[in-house]
Structure formats: C-alpha cells, structure tokens
Amino acid sequence: MMDPFLSARKIVKQFPGVMANDHVDFDVERGEIHALLGENGAGKSTLMQILYGLYSRDSGEILVDGSPVELATPAESIQAGIGMIHQEFMLVRKFSVTENIILGLKDDDHGGHLDLATASARISKLSASYGLQVDPNEIIEHLPVGVQQRVEILKLLYRKATMLILDEPTAVLTPQETKAFFKVLRKLAAQGHAVVIVTHKLHEIMEISDQVTIMRDGQVVTSVATRDSSEAELARLMVGRDVELGTDRATQVLGAPVLDIANLTVKDERGYTAVHDLSLVLHAGEIVGLAGVDGNGQSELAQALMNLRPVQSGQVTLLGRDITHASPAAHIAARLAYVPADRRHVGTVAELPITMNAVLGDQGSYTGRLGLLDFDRIRDFTKTLMKRFDVRPDNPDYSAGKLSGGNLQKVQMGRAISADPVAMIVEQPTRGLDVGAIEAVWGEILAQRDAGKAVLLISAELQEILNLADRIAVIYEGRIVGILSADQAEISQIGLMMTGSYHTTENGAHHVTA
Numbered sequence: 042m043m044d045p046f047l048s049a050r051k052i053v054k055q056f057p058g059v060m061a062n063d064h065v066d067f068d069v070e071r072g073e074i075h076a077l078l079g080e081n082g083a084g085k086s087t088l089m090q091i092l093y094g095l096y097s098r099d100s101g102e103i104l105v106d107g108s109p110v111e112l113a114t115p116a117e118s119i120q121a122g123i124g125m126i127h128q129e130f131m132l133v134r135k136f137s138v139t140e141n142i143i144l145g146l147k148d149d150d151h152g153g154h155l156d157l158a159t160a161s162a163r164i165s166k167l168s169a170s171y172g173l174q175v176d177p178n179e180i181i182e183h184l185p186v187g188v189q190q191r192v193e194i195l196k197l198l199y200r201k202a203t204m205l206i207l208d209e210p211t212a213v214l215t216p217q218e219t220k221a222f223f224k225v226l227r228k229l230a231a232q233g234h235a236v237v238i239v240t241h242k243l244h245e246i247m248e249i250s251d252q253v254t255i256m257r258d259g260q261v262v263t264s265v266a267t268r269d270s271s272e273a274e275l276a277r278l279m280v281g282r283d284v285e286l287g288t289d290r291a292t293q294v295l296g297a298p299v300l301d302i303a304n305l306t307v308k309d310e311r312g313y314t315a316v317h318d319l320s321l322v323l324h325a326g327e328i329v330g331l332a333g334v335d336g337n338g339q340s341e342l343a344q345a346l347m348n349l350r351p352v353q354s355g356q357v358t359l360l361g362r363d364i365t366h367a368s369p370a371a372h373i374a375a376r377l378a379y380v381p382a383d384r385r386h387v388g389t390v391a392e393l394p395i396t397m398n399a400v401l402g403d404q405g406s407y408t409g410r411l412g413l414l415d416f417d418r419i420r421d422f423t424k425t426l427m428k429r430f431d432v433r434p435d436n437p438d439y440s441a442g443k444l445s446g447g448n449l450q451k452v453q454m455g456r457a458i459s460a461d462p463v464a465m466i467v468e469q470p471t472r473g474l475d476v477g478a479i480e481a482v483w484g485e486i487l488a489q490r491d492a493g494k495a496v497l498l499i500s501a502e503l504q505e506i507l508n509l510a511d512r513i514a515v516i517y518e519g520r521i522v523g524i525l526s527a528d529q530a531e532i533s534q535i536g537l538m539m540t541g542s543y544h545t546t547e548n549g550a551h552h553v554t555a
C-alpha cells in the first residue's frame with residue numbers, strides 16, 4: 042500500500058480546561074478527497090490549524106511523505122506542501138488576481154526574477170490544467186465569490202501545495218458554483234493532490250469525499266470509506282445518537298402583518314446603494330426565507346431594519362408603529378430580535394464572558410439595587426440558556442472568543458429567543474453548525490413560527506430555506522427578484538434567481554436570461 046502523504050500521530054493540544062485534540066491520528070493520501078467531520082467544538086479547526094502551522098502542538102508527530110516535520114509556521118507548512126483556505130478569503134480586494142497570487146513570494150520562488158507577465162502566464166497555464174477558469178488580470182473585487190475561491194486555490198497550487206485544506210468551502214457558494222467547485226476538487230485529486238475538506242454538510246460529504254474521519258470531544262471516533270457509509274450513520278457517529286433533520290411542522294396559522302418593510306433604500310459602507318426600494322411584509326406565524334448569495338444586500342437590509350445602519354428612504358413598521366429611526370435599544374424594547382451573521386465581530390464581544398454576552402443589549406433588565414448589575418441573576422439566566430441550547434463547554438465564565446463558531450451561534454440564538462420577540466431577523470443561523478446543532482436551531486425557529494412570531498430567515502443555504510420557509514423571497518443586487526410559496530419552489534430555479542439570471546415576470550411567467 043502507498044504511504045500516506047500526511048500522517049499525524051497522537052497529536053495533543055490542550056487549551057485551559059479543554060482537551061481540543063486528544064491523541065489524534067489522521068492520515069491523508071495523495072489522490073483522495075478526505076472529509077473531516079465533527080460536532081461544533083470537536084477539535085477539527087484545532088487540528089487543521091496545527092497542520093497549517095498556526096497552532097503549535099503540545100505533543101505528537103507529523104510525517105510528510107514519511108519524514109518528520111515541525112510545521113511551526115504557515116511558511117513551513119507551505120514548504121512541506123500543505124496549504125489551507127479559510128472560510129474568509131485572504132485576498133486584497135483592490136489587487137489583480139496575479140498580484141494576489143504572487144503576493145509575499147520572493148524572486149527566488151520564481152527562479153530569480155519576478156515579473157507580472159511571467160507570473161500571469163504561469164497562472165493561465167495552471168488554471169487551464171485544473172479547470173479553474175479565471176482571468177489573471179481581473180481585479181478581485183469585481184469577481185464573484187466562487188471565482189475568488191478559485192484564486193485562493195490557484196494561490197496554493199502556485200506555491201506547489203500537495204495537500205489543500207478547505208474550511209467549509211461551499212458555505213458561500215450557489216448550488217451551481219458548488220457543482221463547478223466539486224469538479225475542480227475531483228480534478229485536483231485525479232492529479233495526485235490530497236484534499237481535506239472540513240464541513241458539516243453530510244450530503245456533500247457523501248457526494249464528493251472518498252474517506253471521512255469523524256471527531257468527537259477532541260478524539261477521532263473512526264475513519265471510514267465514504268462508499269461504505271451513509272448520511273444517517275455519519276450523523277450518528279458524530280453526535281453519538283440518531284439525528285432527525287426532517288421538519289415536522291404544524292399547520293400554518295397565518296396572522297396579521299407584524300413587520301412591514303416599505304420601499305427601503307439603504308447604502309453600504311462605501312456609499313453604494315445596497316438595498317433598492319425593497320418592500321416585504323411579514324405576518325405573524327410565518328417564516329419568510331430571504332434567499333440569496335452573500336453580499337447582495339442581505340446584511341445591509343437586516344442592519345437597517347434594526348437601525349444599526351441608516352435608512353436612506355422608506356419605512357419600517359412593527360405592529361403598526363413606525364420604528365424606522367428608533368434607536369437599537371428601542372428595537373429590542375419593541376421586541377424585534379436580530380441574530381447577525383457575523384457572530385464573532387458583531388453579535389458577541391470576544392473578551393467578555395458568556396454571561397455578559399448572553400444579556401448583551403439587554404443589560405438594563407438586569408440592574409438591581411443601586412443600579413448595579415445583578416450578576417447572580419445574569420448567571421442564572423446564562424446557565425439556563427446554555428443548558429437549553431447545549432452550549433459547550435458548560436462554563437458561563439468562559440470568554441466568548443474561546444468558544445467554537447457553532448457554540449457562539451447557540452449563545453446568540455439563545456439570547457434572541459429568550460427575549461420572547463414578536464418578530465425575529467435571523468441571518469445565516471446555521472452557518473458552520475453541526476447537524477445536531479442545526480436540528481436544535483431549526484426546531485427553535487419553527488417553534489417561534491408556531492408560537493405566532495414573524496421570522497425573516499436570511500440564508501444562503503437553500504436547503505435551509507426550503508426546509509423552513511413558508512414563503513421564499515429571492516434577493517439579487519439589493520432587489521427582490523421573485524417571491525414564491527414554499528411548495529412552488531424548486532432548488533434549481535431559486536439557484537438561478539440568486540444569480541440574477543431568472544426572473545418571475547408580472548404575469549407569473551418565468552424566463553431565463555443568458
């Protein structure tokens with residue numbers, strides 16, 4: 042049998058109070074697409090950061106092609122043939138594709154001379170051989186996310202990476218882009234690369250991977266050949282129990298209008314109009330799914346609804362009251378809840394303990410005598426929230442910044458739902474969450490609907506929208522390009538609408554524009 046390209050032996054990494062990697066063994070072969078699966082906080086990112094030289098291991102050994110390597114810095118990892126692409130791309134938006142790809146390389150890396158024309162030619166050749174279509178002269182900010190991802194891959198290939206680690210690579214892609222991306226992965230594997238994909242999407246693992254390693258509580262549970270497994274088995278191995286992702290929903294009882302968005306126009310940071318004259322009405326007892334590729338005005342819309350971003354024109358009414366220009370605190374008091382997509386920088390404060398994050402924005406409700414914060418009450422509230430939403434580790438004094446992405450999301454969701462809102466704006470609620478957590482969050486969102494709340498579910502995840510929404514509005518370049526009832530909707534049709542190439546016309550007929 043062929044030796045693996047990478048062999049990690051008995052890797053140990055401990056954080057204060059947490060054994061993030063507990064004697065982990067992980068082998069990856071050339072030519073294979075290897076999925077790494079595990080619950081939130083299982084230790085996947087820690088292991089990948091160790092392989093990419095961002096974290097040092099406490100003990101354990103890493104072999105590349107049979108030889109021990111240190112991997113103390115990303116430069117050392119790249120040198121050893123290991124590259125990683127993070128969820129948030131690290132590209133300079135104003136630079137061209139070529140400039141980004143050669144950024145940080147020395148002349149020596151190019152055989153003594155570095156010029157743009159030679160580099161561009163090399164990039165064109167590389168992109169042709171892997172089916173990674175991209176124009177080397179294009180400026181990054183003009184490129185769709187799917188193409189930016191290709192640039193990240195090219196950057197690694199240009200540095201001669203053998204193994205590519207991809208962290209949740211399809212989170213920001215449309216279904217069409219995901220298809221194209223999988224083709225690229227197959228090509229990479231066919232040409233002898235080792236591909237590691239960290240993902241929570243079981244159907245994608247079944248579709249694209251050859252091997253799956255499953256982690257739980259810092260340990261590797263097992264590693265199986267994908268073709269010998271199934272979605273249900275993977276979920277069970279990972280969570281340690283059966284998981285039910287069906288959406289068992291009560292019959293909808295549609296109530297009166299709750300949140301009325303009328304002709305809203307909003308600008309983004311750069312002063313460009315991000316939301317154009319957008320109107321949408323949400324009723325009590327309904328989930329309206331706002332489907333769209335990231336960056337089409339969804340975040341600006343959500344922020345404007347909370348008056349965290351100025352409204353240029355238009356009106357937002359909650360239960361008949363104009364709240365367009367009311368303060369964010371007044372929004373919370375009016376019981377409009379918001380769960381932002383960026384849980385690390387917007388939704389929570391990393392330095393503060395979970396307790397303070399759990400009551401963020403609502404501290405006023407926890408003042409006791411003399412106007413001081415009543416920490417005992419905050420603690421009790423936090424403990425209940427953490428139990429209900431299964432936040433791990435089970436320690437209210439842990440600082441939010443040390444929680445895994447999924448667990449941080451549970452804190453945010455818990456905070457919003459505990460406020461007993463009349464309407465909720467939930468942005469990318471399950472991005473990065475494991476199936477067990479998705480099951481819980483979906484259940485909570487449906488329970489909100491059944492309790493008569495109006496929910497605006499903003500998601501780039503079509504499956505999520507199809508599973509939860511009663512009505513689906515598709516947003517493209519800040520405009521709603523169509524509204525469908527959930528039983529009319531088809532994934533390929535919405536996928537096309539999300540890229541602006543499919544419209545619902547006035548008389549209800551559809552047409553596709555090339």
Ligand SMILES: Nc1ncnc2c1ncn2[C@@H]1O[C@H](COP(=O)(O)OP(=O)(O)OP(=O)(O)O)[C@@H](O)[C@H]1O
Nearest residue numbers: 056061081082083084085086087443444445446447
């Ligand atoms: N810098 C850190 N300091 C303290 N604890 C940390 C740190 N980074 C991670 N942890 C803890 O280590 C454990 C493993 O986290 P890790 O991010 O590797 O999980 P994960 O499997 O990638 O989770 P997710 O799917 O949510 O991204 C978690 O309990 C987490 O809270």
